[in-house]
Amino acid sequence: MSETPATIRLTPRTALSHARTAARLTLKAAPWSLALLAVLAVAAGLAPVATAWLSRLVLDGLVDGMGGPALVWLAVTLALVGIATVILPRLSQYAEAELGRRVRVIAVDRLYTAMNQRLRGLTTLEDPRFHDRIRLAQQGGSVAPGDLVNSATGIGRGALTLTGFLVTLLLVNPWLVLAVAVASIPTVRAEILMGRRRMQAMWRIGHAERRQYFYANLLSSPREAKEIRLFGLGTFFRDRMLGELRSANAANHSLDRRELGTQILLGVLGAVVAGGGLVWAIQAARSGRLTVGDVTVFVAAIAGVQGAISGIVGQLGSAHQALLMLDHYHVATTVEPDLPVPAAPAPVPALTDKIELRDVWFRYGPDLPWVLRGVNLTIPAGRATALVGLNGTGKSTLVKLLCRLYDPTRGQIRWDGVDLKETDPAELRERIGTVFQDYVEYELSAAENIGLGDLARIQDRDRIEAAARQAGVHQALASLPKGYDTMLTRMFLEGVDDPESGVLLSGGQGQRLALARALLRDERDLLILDEPSSGLDAEAEAEIHTRLREHRASRTSLLISHRLNTIRDADRIAVLSDGEIAEYGDHDQLITENGVYARLFALQARGYAETTPR
Numbered sequence: 001m002s003e004t005p006a007t008i009r010l011t012p013r014t015a016l017s018h019a020r021t022a023a024r025l026t027l028k029a030a031p032w033s034l035a036l037l038a039v040l041a042v043a044a045g046l047a048p049v050a051t052a053w054l055s056r057l058v059l060d061g062l063v064d065g066m067g068g069p070a071l072v073w074l075a076v077t078l079a080l081v082g083i084a085t086v087i088l089p090r091l092s093q094y095a096e097a098e099l100g101r102r103v104r105v106i107a108v109d110r111l112y113t114a115m116n117q118r119l120r121g122l123t124t125l126e127d128p129r130f131h132d133r134i135r136l137a138q139q140g141g142s143v144a145p146g147d148l149v150n151s152a153t154g155i156g157r158g159a160l161t162l163t164g165f166l167v168t169l170l171l172v173n174p175w176l177v178l179a180v181a182v183a184s185i186p187t188v189r190a191e192i193l194m195g196r197r198r199m200q201a202m203w204r205i206g207h208a209e210r211r212q213y214f215y216a217n218l219l220s221s222p223r224e225a226k227e228i229r230l231f232g233l234g235t236f237f238r239d240r241m242l243g244e245l246r247s248a249n250a251a252n253h254s255l256d257r258r259e260l261g262t263q264i265l266l267g268v269l270g271a272v273v274a275g276g277g278l279v280w281a282i283q284a285a286r287s288g289r290l291t292v293g294d295v296t297v298f299v300a301a302i303a304g305v306q307g308a309i310s311g312i313v314g315q316l317g318s319a320h321q322a323l324l325m326l327d328h329y330h331v332a333t334t335v336e337p338d339l340p341v342p343a344a345p346a347p348v349p350a351l352t353d354k355i356e357l358r359d360v361w362f363r364y365g366p367d368l369p370w371v372l373r374g375v376n377l378t379i380p381a382g383r384a385t386a387l388v389g390l391n392g393t394g395k396s397t398l399v400k401l402l403c404r405l406y407d408p409t410r411g412q413i414r415w416d417g418v419d420l421k422e423t424d425p426a427e428l429r430e431r432i433g434t435v436f437q438d439y440v441e442y443e444l445s446a447a448e449n450i451g452l453g454d455l456a457r458i459q460d461r462d463r464i465e466a467a468a469r470q471a472g473v474h475q476a477l478a479s480l481p482k483g484y485d486t487m488l489t490r491m492f493l494e495g496v497d498d499p500e501s502g503v504l505l506s507g508g509q510g511q512r513l514a515l516a517r518a519l520l521r522d523e524r525d526l527l528i529l530d531e532p533s534s535g536l537d538a539e540a541e542a543e544i545h546t547r548l549r550e551h552r553a554s555r556t557s558l559l560i561s562h563r564l565n566t567i568r569d570a571d572r573i574a575v576l577s578d579g580e581i582a583e584y585g586d587h588d589q590l591i592t593e594n595g596v597y598a599r600l601f602a603l604q605a606r607g608y609a610e611t612t613p614r
């Protein structure tokens with residue numbers, strides 16, 4: 001993300017390459033619509049010229065006393081061309097809409113496929129510039145190829161009309177061709193400039209618009225509604241939303257004002273040329289150098305040439321804008337992978353020995369502080385390891401590194417001797433089951449919420465129920481209105497016509513659900529539980545930990561918890577402090593060492609002892 005997209009300028013080479021991308025997309029998506037549009041463009045381009053010449057023939061025929069049948073035929077042909085002129089734009093609109101719809105599917109598919117394949121970690125997704133880019137890329141990918149085709153057919157149509165009328169004008173007065181051509185130069189320049197300005201404004205406004213949607217969502221989301229109502233934040237967020245909306249409006253307004261000025265100037269210039277031409281044509285007709293038909297065709301030609309030029313220039317501006325939008329699409333679909341994966345990744349073997357962190361340093365960005373400063377830690381296979389530390393010491397960060405959601409800034413993480421950087425993250429993650437501290441409750445059915453832990457089992461109701469039982473949430477799910485098929489959301493209906501909506505789980509039930517999702521992956525080599533019971537009541541916590549202990553027996557696990565009584569029987573306990581492993585051993589050893597762990601344990605134990613009734 002090193003470019004400064006607000007100042008994008010397209011070189012002819014990149015413009016051509018984006019045009020080729022659009023052509024390939026549209027050809028693949030809707031070849032027949034494309035062919036139809038081309039035919040319609042030719043017909044629509046020639047229709048005004050044909051109308052002008054037919055009108056001239058009719059008028060001159062009337063003046064010169066042409067025979068009745070011939071005049072009737074001319075009039076009928078003129079009427080048919082008129083009918084075609086009315087129908088052609090409707091047909092084009094239809095074909096354009098169909099083409100747009102089909103292109104959108106392919107473009108959106110390519111965009112998200114590229115994102116899934118290239119962004120295997122989190123770094124790029126946490127870059128706000130990427131989100132601005134994605135927004136424009138979505139627009140760029142889905143509408144720009146269609147816009148470009150519309151522009152291309154518009155330019156083709158305009159070029160045909162222009163050629164027809166220029167030839168007409170050339171026959172009447174060659175000097176006028178020159179005048180019209182010179183007058184069109186500023187129009188072309190202005191349209192290109194306006195397109196670029198529009199694009200820069202879109203980039204600047206895009207950020208404000210994203211924030212505006214964010215505030216609008218906050219104000220209408222049930223998840224945040226409690227706090228917003230309780231703290232009386234409605235007006236505060238509404239004001240912020242309006243602030244963003246006003247700043248986007250101000251930028252749009254200043255753009256529109258500048259465009260209005262330019263367009264008025266261009267309009268006046270065109271009218272002066274047309275007016276001058278008309279004065280000349282009337283003089284020429286009075287002196288007998290032009291016939292009445294000539295004057296008609298001349299007036300139509302001046303209007304036609306100007307209309308065609310402004311149409312072509314307008315379409316060039318739109319094409320330029322579409323190409324700039326495609327630039328965002330191109331950048332987003334070719335985004336630099338955030339995790340380098342070797343061409344031939346090392347296989348991730350079944351874990352038999354240990355996972356080893358060797359002098360691991362990590363920070364979230366070059367300008368952010370170090371979170372881990374030389375962590376050395378061994379997670380032995382087949383054993384339960386616990387990780388303890390104060391808030392913000394980097395425990396969840398370490399978990400994310402183990403799942404290769406980021407790579408260490410320095411140092412290595414080795415899985416049975418294989419450096420994680422040498423592996424394919426997807427293969428690595430196949431061997432891991434994780435409950436994150438900030439787990440997700442998907443707005444899907446209860447069964448799907450668990451099944452997502454292992455897509456191969458998403459239809460396997462027995463396994464899903466077994467995992468739910470293990471996580472102690474089976475009863476709660478089975479007694480929902482539609483059992484496991486109940487939707488866990490108040491945002492979506494099950495079907496558009498289904499009046500029944502779903503339910504929301506309690507915090508602890510949600511946490512158990514996330515645990516069940518991880519337990520569905522029970523054949524995995526490493527189970528990571530980051531605060532799996534923080535939301536559970538004391539009884540539930542004890543029950544879950546007994547079950548987890550059974551589940552962990554002879555399996556490799558990493559457990560993070562602030563409640564030290566839940567991890568005291570882990571085989572190894574590591575204490576993370578100041579970015580390093582400060583203590584390592586089992587419970588008894590660490591108590592004897594009398595360090596951070598012993599102090600925290602004593603604090604918690606004292607808290608319980610003081611409040612225990614005698």
Ligand SMILES: Nc1ncnc2c1ncn2[C@@H]1O[C@H](COP(=O)(O)OP(=O)(O)OP(=O)(O)O)[C@@H](O)[C@H]1O
Pocket residue numbers: 126364368371389390391392393394395396397398437
């Ligand atoms: N995505 C991120 N970008 C920037 N900084 C981050 C990000 N995630 C975490 N941090 C920072 O890294 C540090 C460690 O955070 P982490 O979540 O790993 O701590 P933790 O030990 O799990 O804390 P807790 O006990 O509160 O869960 C914190 O200072 C946090 O602000």
